[in-house]
Amino acid sequence: MPTPITKLLVANRGEIASRIMRTARQLDIATVAVFSDADVDAPFVADADEAVRLPGSSATDTYLRADLLVAAARTTGADAVHPGYGFLSERAEFAQACVDAGLVFVGPPPGVIEAMGSKVRAKEIMSAAGVPVLPGATTGDDLEAVGRAAEEIGFPLLVKATHGGGGRGIRVVEQSGGLVEAIQSARREAASSSGGGDVFLERYVTLPRHVEVQILGDVHGNVTHLFERECSLQRRFQKVVEEAPSPAVDPALRTLMGDAAVAAARAIGYVGAGTVEFLLDPEGHFYFLEVNTRLQVEHPVTEMVTGLDLVLVQLLVAEGQPLPPDVLGASIRGHAVEARLYAEDVPAGFLPATGRVHRFSIPGGPGLRVDAGVADGSTVSVHYDPLLAKVVAHGATRDEACRRLAAALDDAVLHGVVTNRDLLVGILREPDFRSGQLDTSYFERHDPVRLSRSRHHDGAPEIHALAAALAGQEERRAAAPVLESVPSGWRNVVNAPQSTTYSSAGGRLEVHYRIRTSRGGRTVEAEVNGEGLGEVPLRASSPRHVDLELAGVRRVVSVHRVGDVSYVDSGLGSSELFEEPRFPEPRDLEAPGSLLASLPGTVVRTVVRAGDHVEAGTVVVVLEAMKMEQPVRAPRRGTVKEVAVSAGQVVDVGAVLAVIEEPVDGEAEG
DSSP states (O other): OOOOOOEEEEOOOHHHHHHHHHHHHHTTOEEEEEEEGGGTTOHHHHHSSEEEEESSSSTTTTTTOHHHHHHHHHHHTOOEEEOOSSTTTTOHHHHHHHHHTTOEESSSOHHHHHHHHSHHHHHHHHHHTTOOBOOEEEOOSOHHHHHHHHHHHOSSEEEEESSOOTTTTEEEESSGGGHHHHHHHHHHHHHHHHSOOOEEEEEOOSSOEEEEEEEEEOTTSOEEEEEEEEEEEEETTEEEEEEESOTTOOHHHHHHHHHHHHHHHHHTTOOEEEEEEEEEOTTSOEEEEEEEOSOOTTHHHHHHHHOOOHHHHHHHHHTTOOOOHHHHTOOOOSEEEEEEEEOEETTTTSEEOOEEOSEEEOOOOTTEEEEESOOTTOEEOSSSOOEEEEEEEEESSHHHHHHHHHHHHHTOEEESSOOSHHHHHHHHHOHHHHTTOOOTTHHHHSOHHHHHHTTSOTTHHHHHHHHHHHHHHHHHHHTOSSOTTSOTTOOSSOOSOEEEEEEETTEEEEEEEEEEEETTEEEEEEEETTEEEEEEEEEEEOSSEEEEEETTEEEEEEEEEETTEEEEEETTEEEEEEEOOSSOOOOOOOOTTEEEOSSOEEEEEEOOOTTOEEOTTOEEEEEEETTEEEEEEOSSOEEEEEEOOOTTOEEOTTOEEEEEEOOOTTOOOO
16 A cells, blocks of 8 residues: 655755755645755755754765764654755665665665666676676776776776766776776765765777666556656766757667666666666667666756656655556657756866855746756855756757757856856857757867857957946945035046956956936947947946947846946846956965965865976876866976875865976976
């Protein structure tokens, strides 16, 4: 007999926690959140009926503590636990701990998770079940044996974490010389993100597509699939844009891949929602990668093309109910595309970004869905994945879905942290993507920085700088304690124009302007970086909006000022402008040759010591930020004068990591 769930603890955070609670509420299931110190004000905490604090901020101290999660369920009287994705969602020990505590684990049985938790064991089971697999080998401490196995597989190859997912613990090795370092680095990263440091080797397929199939099973023996998702657009083996169905899969191939996925599910007695991941080569052959024994980040695209709620199905199956008829008879309707909005600096090499989100608004409407983990005022910390939101669009055709998603992202208001929004819009408008020409090497052919720039129009920085300056003077006039009626910039004797200087990602912007008032209205005589813009009609201006006309084209520009930073949005794109002080105070300069942290993080290890000679590109320090290792390299050749940090130390942006002296002319370096 089915046993209804009455109270559900969500053992996760961010957008997925909120999304699970949304469906639970529809089923009249009370919800419990758990939160770390870093997440005390996060939106998902307020979305729950009850919330339990997990002391600490790091994932290791909080969301990866099975004992604390089970204790929270007991304290609140929860009778079920949903693990979401990531963290402990694919840890058999956690599922077993829930079962031992008398809790319903919303996921497959612990034995299934254990079998699929090892990608090596999973490949053995799938091979026996007749599912195509790639050649590979396990690694150990015998480096000679590892080297021989690598030669048998052939280069290039992949070093992959045996446990976990999300792109962590994966390295491409082009030749034998980089094998040992790749294994060591992958082990450290995998241990940090999933708690397990084992890795294995696998053949690297050139120009493959990453296609996965959604599977569902129940305790009554029903197993089915909900078609495929295309997940080929990846950076660092982490997905950026996903869609359903795949533009590369025709009905015949869909049947073959679906049958293979169901065979894989039956081979392990799968129960609940999961995903069978495949590599699809250019010739149309597919190979088993792994089974994700959890809900996927990209599950919304499947929901939008089938009309199903996968979390609802998970909860029904967990209660012991059979798969509903609409699941067993599902069909594909239209096309859906999902973009992952990250806090990251694309031009800086996809470095994760942190900080406060001042404004976060993405347009909704028919065919649009936003699963967000942040809101106005949220803080993005260094401790977790930098995913801010998933933005999904559905349309009758793939082209319609892409257009709808690009428009929504283009109109989004995102102030405070650096995001990959411009890259996402650039991808969605890029011809190869629009024609479905994708594989996992897409970013090797299409420069992410250039794609990011495609959203911005010529002249945008200058126009935005002028608008920010005009909005700033309106704000100052509104706050003036005396002579409020005096026009901005008024002088007894006409003198120099008003001026404001900004710094931005595109460089320095120096604005000079005079506002003139006549019976015909107001105009602005302006120049930016010495280039005159002429007499510009100023139809309206306020501290938040500027309506001006340049070269016969009228634009309304939105300005949001936070301290010395102006966030500017218009049809030309978005700009972040830092107002430079008129009278800067002198400050101490860092020692010449200082190597500074470009992002906040924890020092994993220092690679060099004082006195070492380094070449340009030599790894000096390795930082960990948001569960990813970030090597910091020497910008030039020289001698290490000082290493200013040590392993385990937490550093902020701009912290001195090391000091490297340039060699004296003629000095020999050994």
